[in-house]
Amino acid sequence: MSQMTPVDLMIEARWVVPVEPHAVVLEDHAVVVQHDRIVALLPIAEARTAYAPRELVQLSEHVLIPGLINSHTHNPMTLLRGLADDLPLMVWLQQHIWPAEAKVIGPEFVRDGVELAVAEMLRGGTTCANENYFFPDVIGATYRKLGFRAVVGLPVIDFPTAWAKSQDEYFERAGEVHDSFIGDALISTAFAPHAPYTVSDESFERIRMLSDQLDIPVHLHTHETAHEIEEEKKKSGLRPFQRLQKLGLVNDRLIAVHMTQVTDGEIAACASAGVSVVHCPESNLKLASGFCPAEKFRLAGVNLAIGTDGCASNNDLDMFGEMRTAAQLAKAVAQDAAAFDAASALRAATLNGARAIGLEAKIGSIEVGKQADLAAIRLSDLETQPLFHVLSQLVYACGRHQVSDVWIAGRRKLAARELIGIDTAAMLGRTRAWRERIAES
The missing domain is CATH 3.20.20.140 (Metal-dependent hydrolases)
Known part of the structure; x- marks a missing residue:
């Protein structure tokens, strides 16, 4: 039995839209991330035998797209x-x-x-x-x-x-x-x-x-x-x-x-x-x-x-x-x-x-070697059912409230709709203070 490669993160998704190649929708695929980069994009079954991720994220009702x-x-x-x-x-x-x-x-x-x-x-x-x-x-x-x-x-x-x-x-x-x-x-x-x-x-x-x-x-x-x-x-x-x-x-x-x-x-x-x-x-x-x-x-x-x-x-x-x-x-x-x-x-x-913006070599598609800037969208919501065509649903029916998870350079920034590393209450307090100041000016 071949040894599995340790990696930082593996995301298993029901669908992956890599953007390049154009208009392709991959079913039951995994994106494998080491440090800040994508190191593999392959069927889930193959990924499970090849990689040992420190963190595994399973998104059985989601589409994964480039950020x-x-x-x-x-x-x-x-x-x-x-x-x-x-x-x-x-x-x-x-x-x-x-x-x-x-x-x-x-x-x-x-x-x-x-x-x-x-x-x-x-x-x-x-x-x-x-x-x-x-x-x-x-x-x-x-x-x-x-x-x-x-x-x-x-x-x-x-x-x-x-x-x-x-x-x-x-x-x-x-x-x-x-x-x-x-x-x-x-x-x-x-x-x-x-x-x-x-x-x-x-x-x-x-x-x-x-x-x-x-x-x-x-x-x-x-x-x-x-x-x-x-x-x-x-x-x-x-x-x-x-x-x-x-x-x-x-x-x-x-x-x-x-x-x-x-x-x-x-x-x-x-x-x-x-x-x-x-x-x-x-x-x-x-x-x-x-x-x-x-x-x-x-x-x-x-x-x-x-x-x-x-x-x-x-x-x-x-x-x-x-x-x-x-x-x-x-x-x-x-x-x-x-x-x-x-x-x-x-x-x-x-x-x-x-x-x-001059960053096409780093971001914009889910390709091996690019930065792991990724967004997961839950398509099981009633607003995106029934599902016939993933790309059509993303553009014509999906709402931003269906974004569940986000990564930038391999780091999770949104987990199950919860922001990571941002004090929302303090931020909203400052926002309200600016509202008062601007309204009075």
Whole structure:
């Protein structure tokens, strides 16, 4: 009899959806984990004869998927959830959100907002966030303390904020934060210029140069509204995307968020340059910003990911809801019921997100050698019965309340719906205190 190999963790699941290969559902399979990595994916019967796990988790009514990746979010803004609803984007931003932020923004606000967001994301099966907000030093430190994977945006905007007062200071502080996370197992960085309408050509040119030197992405709100495009045309005679092309930013490091107002030529340019597009359907719908032509992007070969945007404009961090909305909206926009099917929606929320943020070699699919970022979803609930097709059920019927267990880098972060390592009562107390302070301001 051959000797069994000792390993840290073995998860036996009724179904495993590895995402790569595409649209595959494996029945009665086990994922074997040693330290932070997946070392095997094989039928349960074979796994039981080959491995001796220190911890065995049996999920007989569950599907195991890669942890979901929220490819665009402003997680400190979780503390502004529901503050100013039912308003158009620029009124919402300039008359409500920015003034509220100015009164409370600081390290403590950022830390507590991120902690609340992490708790919500873990309970929804999300294991990685592409973050875009001020005080990235605090954001990164908070994610690291909580053991949550994140790409932390290095903000650049052409007016003073609590984070930086001048263009030079934005870049100096960006460099310091980037350097502080070099080699970190869970935290990496990206430049996060706010939008073409708030960032100068000079700043964009510096970002392009530094992005090349540091080999990090550029995470940018792009073509979110028709108003933004008209204003840029008045100012420079160019559409914002044309301006980005002229400045050399349209390349495989660009993460273009929203892209609701695009031409066929711009879609083709994204495909040929290797641009990743992040679709935020619920935020776009709520702010009446327009419709990202998701299926056109997909058919053109553009890497299309999914994000929630921030809680101030969504109002949640529910990637299951976002997948469903993305798939349904894509069908309506394309006028094709077969457009953006369930497998494509799940891929956009996992492996495509990993590719957008430069982490496709580490996360986004259940493959040997990748990090063990995993989410288990219980499909025995009455809301997902009867069960004919696992992928369809995940995207079109499943709710985030069915997420039972979550691992990041092999460490359990959610066990039978209970958060590990987060003092929920203390966190909610701080959240209520922020609510009082913001309401009074």
